[in-house]
Amino acid sequence: MNDQKNFYMAIFLAIAILLGFHYFYPMTQSAKQAPAPQQQTQPVTPPQQVHQSLSREEALKTSSGRVPILTNSLRGSLNLEGAVFDDLTLIDYRETTDPKSSQIVLLSPQGTSDAHYARFGWISPQVILPNEKTIWQSTGGNLTPQTPVTLTWNNGQGLLFQKTISIDEHYMFTITQKVTNSGNSPITLSPAGYLTRTGEPKTSGFFILHEGPIGVFNGKLNDPSFEDLAKTGTYQNPKGPGWLGLTTKYWLTALVPDPKVEITSSYTRQGTGNQTMISALYQRDPLALVPGQSIEVVDHFFAGAKVLRLLDGYESTLGINHFDLAVDFGWFYFLTKPIFYALEFLKDIFGNFGFAILALTVAIKLAFLPLANKSYMSMGRMKTLQPEIEKIRERYADDRLKMNEKIMELYKKEKVNPMAGCLPMIVQIPVFFALYKVLFVSIEMRHAPFFGWIHDLSAPDPTTIFNLFGLIPWDPPSFLMIGAWPLMMGGTMLLQQKLSPPPADPTQAKMFLLMPVFFTYLLSQFPAGLVIYWTWNNILSIAQQWFIMRRAEKQKKMAKA
Numbered sequence: 001m002n003d004q005k006n007f008y009m010a011i012f013l014a015i016a017i018l019l020g021f022h023y024f025y026p027m028t029q030s031a032k033q034a035p036a037p038q039q040q041t042q043p044v045t046p047p048q049q050v051h052q053s054l055s056r057e058e059a060l061k062t063s064s065g066r067v068p069i070l071t072n073s074l075r076g077s078l079n080l081e082g083a084v085f086d087d088l089t090l091i092d093y094r095e096t097t098d099p100k101s102s103q104i105v106l107l108s109p110q111g112t113s114d115a116h117y118a119r120f121g122w123i124s125p126q127v128i129l130p131n132e133k134t135i136w137q138s139t140g141g142n143l144t145p146q147t148p149v150t151l152t153w154n155n156g157q158g159l160l161f162q163k164t165i166s167i168d169e170h171y172m173f174t175i176t177q178k179v180t181n182s183g184n185s186p187i188t189l190s191p192a193g194y195l196t197r198t199g200e201p202k203t204s205g206f207f208i209l210h211e212g213p214i215g216v217f218n219g220k221l222n223d224p225s226f227e228d229l230a231k232t233g234t235y236q237n238p239k240g241p242g243w244l245g246l247t248t249k250y251w252l253t254a255l256v257p258d259p260k261v262e263i264t265s266s267y268t269r270q271g272t273g274n275q276t277m278i279s280a281l282y283q284r285d286p287l288a289l290v291p292g293q294s295i296e297v298v299d300h301f302f303a304g305a306k307v308l309r310l311l312d313g314y315e316s317t318l319g320i321n322h323f324d325l326a327v328d329f330g331w332f333y334f335l336t337k338p339i340f341y342a343l344e345f346l347k348d349i350f351g352n353f354g355f356a357i358l359a360l361t362v363a364i365k366l367a368f369l370p371l372a373n374k375s376y377m378s379m380g381r382m383k384t385l386q387p388e389i390e391k392i393r394e395r396y397a398d399d400r401l402k403m404n405e406k407i408m409e410l411y412k413k414e415k416v417n418p419m420a421g422c423l424p425m426i427v428q429i430p431v432f433f434a435l436y437k438v439l440f441v442s443i444e445m446r447h448a449p450f451f452g453w454i455h456d457l458s459a460p461d462p463t464t465i466f467n468l469f470g471l472i473p474w475d476p477p478s479f480l481m482i483g484a485w486p487l488m489m490g491g492t493m494l495l496q497q498k499l500s501p502p503p504a505d506p507t508q509a510k511m512f513l514l515m516p517v518f519f520t521y522l523l524s525q526f527p528a529g530l531v532i533y534w535t536w537n538n539i540l541s542i543a544q545q546w547f548i549m550r551r552a553e554k555q556k557k558m559a560k561a
Contacts, residue, residue, distance in 0.1 A: 074171065076088035080138060081135055087108070088106045106251055110196075114197075114198070115198040120301070123283055124189045138150070148166035172301070175299045179294065187289050191257070191284045191297045202248075215242055222237055222244075233269055239262055242259075243257070246280055254303075258298060263282045263284055268281065305443045308443075328437075332437065336438055360435075393407075439458050454528045460527065485528055485531045492542065493538055496545065
């Protein structure tokens with residue numbers, strides 16, 4: 001009986017892990033604030049807060065000149081006033097699954113309600129430098145992957161500043177800054193840059209997802225939360241090579257200095273409510289520039305969707321350390337990333353992420369086949385022992401100690417392990433979490449359709465039994481959205497229970513019957529792709545369990561004969 005209790009305790013512990021794991025996850029994921037390093041100069045400071053009174057269209061018209069940005073992935077413009085990246089729209093992504101919905105706007109000019117912009121420049125206490133009001137002269141036409149542009153400005157004191165900006169076919173800008181000293185005095189200059197967004201931070205509201213400041217320094221992830229930043233106003237990163245930026249669930253803007261050079265960087269937060277301004281800032285150590293010479297630095301700026309293959313590609317080609325950590329794969333990173341690439345590989349074969357999930361489920365079942373077979377064989381033997389167990393319970397109803405002793409003797413005699421049935425479930429919990437992460441955070445899964453009514457595998461099933469799956473013209477509240485796929489999952493879970501040996505304790509048996517109802521409601525709010533995985537996994541398990549247990553019954557009958 002103690003083993004029976006342990007068995008059910010293990011199952012309920014698995015459920016507790018399912019519910020509680022992600023609650024505590026960000027507490028261990030968040031980076032600790034590092035002590036501020038000693039530095040000779042202060043990081044470059046973004047513009048002071050500006051009252052947000054302009055529409056995006058008005059702000060774009062009031063600028064002193066713009067260079068159009070045209071690629072297959074982006075549309076926008078570079079502001080010649082300050083040489084600011086402040087106008088970008090992602091062509092391939094829309095707000096909803098409706099193909100007529102608005103495209104995702106990533107960057108907007110200063111003075112708008114959702115301002116988001118970046119600028120690269122220099123710091124020096126000795127000379128006049130270009131700032132956010134400087135009007136740059138542009139040579140060239142549109143900024144495209146084939147045609148970079150060069151911006152120039154002369155400070156009138158013998159310094160010529162140049163910026164050559166190029167862009168690839170996706171979301172990475174390359175900024176080559178050059179300063180030529182034609183004066184008589186040597187100077188020092190520190191390359192620097194900042195990234196700013198205004199407005200109250202908006203997040204998805206999920207504990208399992210980090211949104212906000214993010215960066216990698218000295219090979220380690222550093223991701224303070226908005227709450228951490230609000231407490232101190234400034235968060236100093238460790239000094240060293242790295243990159244930093246601001247991330248949401250699917251989109252990233254990141255300052256990427258030369259990965260071989262140490263930087264001093266920080267995040268700042270000022271203002272409240274809609275006047276909140278959050279910035280990521282960095283600067284490099286000073287560089288000496290003697291008369292008659294030039295210095296040149298190359299930085300990068302990423303602004304786009306967190307497509308994993310692109311991030312991995314930039315890590316290989318540009319040497320950006322752990323750029324893939326911009327995708328929040330969590331604790332099971334070592335498992336989540338391979339599962340993602342497996343799904344993408346299968347999607348290329350089957351042409352649909354839904355079918356890829358089904359195929360991956362089969363592969364996972366095959367990987368756990370020996371363990372599952374052993375478990376189901378044990379469960380099959382336990383089911384054939386139920387009549388004998390019932391006799392023992394009736395015979396020793398008044399002596400529970402003796403009853404448990406006799407049941408354990410029976411298990412030992414028949415070589416049955418009552419804990420074997422929960423092993424496949426426990427082993428697959430990391431796979432479940434990893435697949436959940438893939439569906440939840442991967443941009444590739446966003447708006448990925450299946451068949452029928454599933455138009456987005458990363459969103460919950462949009463149907464509900466409470467309006468008869470759309471036959472009744474009524475939109476139930478979100479907590480009543482229990483769709484067809486969650487109901488099918490609950491049905492398969494109930495059928496799987498019917499094939500398993502019932503608990504000896506009647507109270508436990510009733511609680512066990514409530515589990516399909518509980519999981520149906522719980523998973524109705526999860527991504528549809530995860531529910532499809534669980535349903536298909538249950539169907540395969542039922543077929544496997546039925547076959548093995550039927551064979552065990554036949555073997556038992558033959559042994560008696």
